[in-house]
Amino acid sequence: MRRVVHAFAVALLVFPALAHAEVRIQTYELPRGGGHPHDVAVGADGIVWYTAQRDGKLGRLDPASGKVDLVPLGRGAAPHGVVIGPDGAPWVTEGGTNAIVRVDPQTREVKSWPLPDGRGYVNLNTLTFDRRGRIWFTGQNGIYGRLDPKTGEMRVWDAPRGRGPYGIATTPEGAVYYASLAGSHIARVDLDTGAATVVDPPTKGQGARRVWSDSKGRIWVSEWNSGNVSRYDPKTNDWKTWKLPGDTPRAYAVYVDDQDMVWLSEWSANAMVRFDPRSETFATFPSDRRGANVRQILGRPGEVWAPESGADRLVVYRTK
């Protein structure tokens, strides 16, 4: 089922800033047995894939019709992250079965690359492709790894400070960074050796949960414990930090859109927050559902998608 929320009216009631006026919000209710969306990814064709973690399935939404199809990922599945690969297919960190999974977008065939036997359960979290077509992934129990889908070769490394590796992203230049939630740092991965170099944000114990890059290769970090959004510039080694609105904000997810606007999910206010780095101002878009709990954000030009895990729906913020 599809429902359009008139964001313009809502936004003007709550926040007079006209910044909201150009954003249209559309929501998509998810079916029973395929709700609780954890992560979401939208392909170049506009089709949206999401992980129905609680139900062990991958969901496919056609936003034009609102139709949702569900792909069961097998016994014990509990998928966490999803991204669209260079092959146009959704790739998944399948936390339940400790594997990287590809779902063929046409046939819906599910192919799995399990982690090495000796590794045990790693609590797979998020994945990203580098510019060589390889997948880098994180495991919250204290690992990160790499899978080459062409050869099937998988390598897994212990994270430098143990448990915590969470969000991971690739910059436009091809560098790969991940955030460590429990470790309160970000790390840059050497794509050849696999070595991770820790970069500490200025705020101690900030709880870096997710990372994303802007068009200039600067790394934006959502800080769960501190409620900050911070930006690391690898070229100058400089950090800059901003506190999100509210008394006790908690920034869960971060995504930088095609206009270099920074989107965050903020759990204390139950809202999406957009940060404009040029004016250094925030615009807040509260959810109309209690406990929406947006755990990740991803988009394509003109669209920012947010899975409301606590409200069983997907929300798109249309910016064009």
Add this chain to the structure above:
Amino acid sequence: MRAPAAALVAAAALLAVVFVARADPVRGERVFQRCFACHSVVSGEATLPGPTLRAVLGRRAGTLPGFRFSPAMIEAGVRGLVWTRTTLDAYLADPQAYLPGTEMGMPPLTEGDDRRDVIDYLERAGR
């Protein structure tokens, strides 16, 4: 009457033996790996994304000092939810269904044996 009573006692003892025999501390610790990223049972390890589970049994939900719980968890505690073997089992079986609005992202622990063993592990770790 004496014979049936004796039989009942024997059956209860047998059940207890079977339960103890089936409880598997190694397996419980292995199941705990699903919780490990956010929770600890180690004394003093209190900076993780989830509250410490050391001595969680008997604790009222949403009341551990110093931890910022979700409104849903705090309300559950106010309504009287206390973590026991029974309530933990129900929560772990489907966290979102048992406590809508919980921030815990762990998917359901569907196997009863897994829940039993991890609760055993938590019970022992809290001593």
